[in-house]
Amino acid sequence: MSKWKAKETLLIVGEGYSEVAFLNHVKQLFSERVDGRQIKIKNAKGKGAKHVIDWTIRQTFNADYDRVAVVFDTDTT
Amino acid sequence: MKVRQNASLISTAAQYGVPFAKDFARLSIVSNVSIAGRLPVVDLAITSAAKYFSINKKQFQQMKKLLSSWDLGLSGVELLEKETNFSNGSQKIWLPIGLHKSNKKEYKLLFSDESNGTRAAFCLLALLLPVLEKGGVAIIDELENDLHPHMLEPILDLFANPKTNPHHAQLLFSCHAAEILNLVHKSQIMLVQKNDHCESTACRLDAVEGIRSDDNFYAKYMAGHYGAIPNI
Numbered sequence: 001m002s003k004w005k006a007k008e009t010l011l012i013v014g015e016g017y018s019e020v021a022f023l024n025h026v027k028q029l030f031s032e033r034v035d036g037r038q039i040k041i042k043n044a045k046g047k048g049a050k051h052v053i054d055w056t057i058r059q060t061f062n063a064d065y066d067r068v069a070v071v072f073d074t075d076t077t
Numbered sequence: 078m079k080v081r082q083n084a085s086l087i088s089t090a091a092q093y094g095v096p097f098a099k100d101f102a103r104l105s106i107v108s109n110v111s112i113a114g115r116l117p118v119v120d121l122a123i124t125s126a127a128k129y130f131s132i133n134k135k136q137f138q139q140m141k142k143l144l145s146s147w148d149l150g151l152s153g154v155e156l157l158e159k160e161t162n163f164s165n166g167s168q169k170i171w172l173p174i175g176l177h178k179s180n181k182k183e184y185k186l187l188f189s190d191e192s193n194g195t196r197a198a199f200c201l202l203a204l205l206l207p208v209l210e211k212g213g214v215a216i217i218d219e220l221e222n223d224l225h226p227h228m229l230e231p232i233l234d235l236f237a238n239p240k241t242n243p244h245h246a247q248l249l250f251s252c253h254a255a256e257i258l259n260l261v262h263k264s265q266i267m268l269v270q271k272n273d274h275c276e277s278t279a280c281r282l283d284a285v286e287g288i289r290s291d292d293n294f295y296a297k298y299m300a301g302h303y304g305a306i307p308n309i
Contacts, residue, residue, distance in 0.1 A: 058260075
């Protein structure tokens, strides 16, 4: 049996498709350096900052991430 | 005129024969359910999906791109044309082959030897991609069958993303992956359960009395808060 080590997990939620495209690109650039971390990028599909944050909280109901971050514009309420 | 409360304006108008509404209502519908129930992912389903992709090159490319991005271990898919003898004469069939890269070496595997998940995803895309391209409705029973529950999100995203769904195709599906409750809006969920008389009823999640918007829908559902769980 091989020996596995538990990973640190990170959820980054993007407000929409552009944020997610950016985050995926960054993840690709740095993925080698963050080995040992499981990074999940999700798309909240807009509808304002409140919805994005509420949706992100909802995702933490489904999975127990170590860290959670949200990326959104400040042009919404 | 008496109309059903939950009937849309378009479907009601179509029922009363309004031509414009009838055009709208005449949607292209695809499904993995026939009168005999859900169609199983057997060799026949795989070869007919392969036949479909052999004709529709654009969707073949899309399918390869999607399957490769879903971490099934595939780097591509090839179709092998083969002459096969049937009782009523010889026929051409297409056999899909999965390409796998390991340590810079490429391995080929017939789809009959691929995992159930890979086979299911292949057949599912043969149903969904034409609807996504032309518009319409896909009705899929047990969408996540044989698939990892994490695969639900990219499949749903194909429909949510206007780039992959330019004609507003819709997806109507049943599933047992309860985590979906926290992924989509509560008005998009219908719960189904049977009563003591073995009769089934359905209720939209947001219409369940006592539900709160900040509920953890997954955890509440699992605890039986909204019903629609087996009484075991």
